[in-house]
Amino acid sequence: MRPVTKIDQIETMILDIPTIRGHVLSMATMRTQTAVLVKVKFSDGSEGIGEGTTIGGLSYGAESPESIQSAIETYMAPALTGRDGNDVNGAIQLIDRLVKGNRIAKAAVEGALWDGLGKRVNVPLSQLFGGAVHDKLPVAWTLASGNSETDIAEALEMIEIRRHNIFKLKIGKRSVRDDVAHVARIKQAVGDAASVRVDINTAWSLQEARWGLKGLQEAGCELVEQPLPARYRKAMAELASGYEIAVMADEALNGPEDALEVAAAKAADVFAVKVAQSGGLKRASEVIAIGQAAGLGLYGGTMLETGLGTAAALQLFATVETLRWGTEFFGPLLLTDDILANPVVYRDFCVEIPRGPGIGATLDPDKTDFYRRDRGRTMKAVAGK
Structure with missing residues (x-):
């Protein structure tokens, strides 16, 4: 019997990254994009990464970067910690039962789970x-x-x-x-x-x-x-x-x-x-x-x-x-x-299409550290006009 690879820890961070120009939508003008990154650590030492991003704060839809992070940390992470990391479908079904809506937050966690699985079996997510x-x-x-x-x-x-x-x-x-x-x-x-x-x-x-x-x-x-x-x-x-x-x-x-x-x-x-x-x-x-x-x-x-x-x-x-x-x-x-x-x-x-196992992407730690919000840097993400 192979040992079960369990979900050990789920971490999130919010990044604020400026855009190259104002991105004019019918409801807002974006000058910064805010992304919520998710890192899932597994018991065998492997990791998976995912992203949950919306457009224009709350002007586009019901989820904001702050609500995405809160939904993951408060409701999803405690429910998933200790579960079989390879059972991605089981995780999806569990979170659907426990958390209504919050689709972007769910997508971020799910992406990290698929990424981790792909890396462990050494195949691209596709x-x-x-x-x-x-x-x-x-x-x-x-x-x-x-x-x-x-x-x-x-x-x-x-x-x-x-x-x-x-x-x-x-x-x-x-x-x-x-x-x-x-x-x-x-x-x-x-x-x-x-x-x-x-x-x-x-x-x-x-x-x-x-x-x-x-x-x-x-x-x-x-x-x-x-x-x-x-x-x-x-x-x-x-x-x-x-x-x-x-x-x-x-x-x-x-x-x-x-x-x-x-x-x-x-x-x-x-x-x-x-x-x-x-x-x-x-x-x-x-x-x-x-x-x-x-x-x-x-x-x-x-x-x-x-x-x-x-x-x-x-x-x-x-x-x-x-x-x-x-x-x-x-x-x-x-x-x-x-x-x-x-x-x-x-x-x-x-x-x-990116090559390599899982999502096929590797974060640059210096860049994520520089743009993460909890390091004290703040930016205005959207404007009304």
């Missing part, structure tokens, strides 16, 4: 989900300065250096007319050299969305992400059936139950699948399966994770045969510094 079928994936870049000329210059530079030829524009703060004109200027500038999509982050009413989708479609935009609040599924279905432009669900997808309801309501053409928003790698794989079964397009979504969370997501999406709409795993590129000793690689309009 192997634990059936095996990778890609070694790189198309990757989008978000244009979110809010200024048309700035965004055009940024897009043309990205095309020139062959880093991105898919662009997602964050809109929704201005009038529909102004936003459509902004998108049209950028699409005209990049022409057929790039795909242009938009993300509204739930900011429009149904009436605004009708006008908006019509104008965006005429401007050559290919996809619109979550134009309406998540609960308006019938209205989303109207938009999906009424226009040729693809309608993508994002905030409406919080795990497989939501995915099933959105698919049944025909409330989207595409699923933006986010590991953190789904509740972890396992639940994200279930969201992917539902989208595949429903014949919907798939897109690898981000919560603007650091390289750690990005690497974990890449391991999962490397196993997905068809990603019609690519991915947006550019999170590390938005930050002024990388916390990985082996940063994720971006080239030729793609992001490469």
Whole structure:
């Protein structure tokens, strides 16, 4: 009988890392990204690492970095300590019973458990989900300065250096007319050299969305992400059936139950699948399966994770045969510094799948120590305008 590898300790830390520019969303402007890192130590001396990251504090969703850390330290860690570290599914089921919601916190702990297991059996995390079928994936870049000329210059530079030829524009703060004109200027500038999509982050009413989708479609935009609040599924279905432009669900997808309801309501053409928003790698794989079964397009979504969370997501999406709409795993590129000793690689309009056991990522201890919040450094993460 082999000795059981038990979970000995679960540690968390909050990092505040500046962004390279203001990242303008419909609900906030980000100038710093805050990530919660999780380290799980096992009885055999092995370790696993994971990340839980949200966008814009509490302006995006119900979890904040502080609540993620509290949920892990107060409720999840005591329940998991002493359990079999290889029984990841058992840990997922236990925490689902003990902790309601808190999907990002769950995803952070689960990621660390999968990472530890992959390292112990010396296989990449993708192997634990059936095996990778890609070694790189198309990757989008978000244009979110809010200024048309700035965004055009940024897009043309990205095309020139062959880093991105898919662009997602964050809109929704201005009038529909102004936003459509902004998108049209950028699409005209990049022409057929790039795909242009938009993300509204739930900011429009149904009436605004009708006008908006019509104008965006005429401007050559290919996809619109979550134009309406998540609960308006019938209205989303109207938009999906009424226009040729693809309608993508994002905030409406919080795990497989939501995915099933959105698919049944025909409330989207595409699923933006986010590991953190789904509740972890396992639940994200279930969201992917539902989208595949429903014949919907798939897109690898981000919560603007650091390289750690990005690497974990890449391991999962490397196993997905068809990603019609690519991915947006550019999170590390938005930050002024990388916390990985082996940063994720971006080239030729793609992001490469990390190699090595587990997630395939190793933290740089000097960087994590420098950016961790409990060392007394404070930064303002978001602004209202």
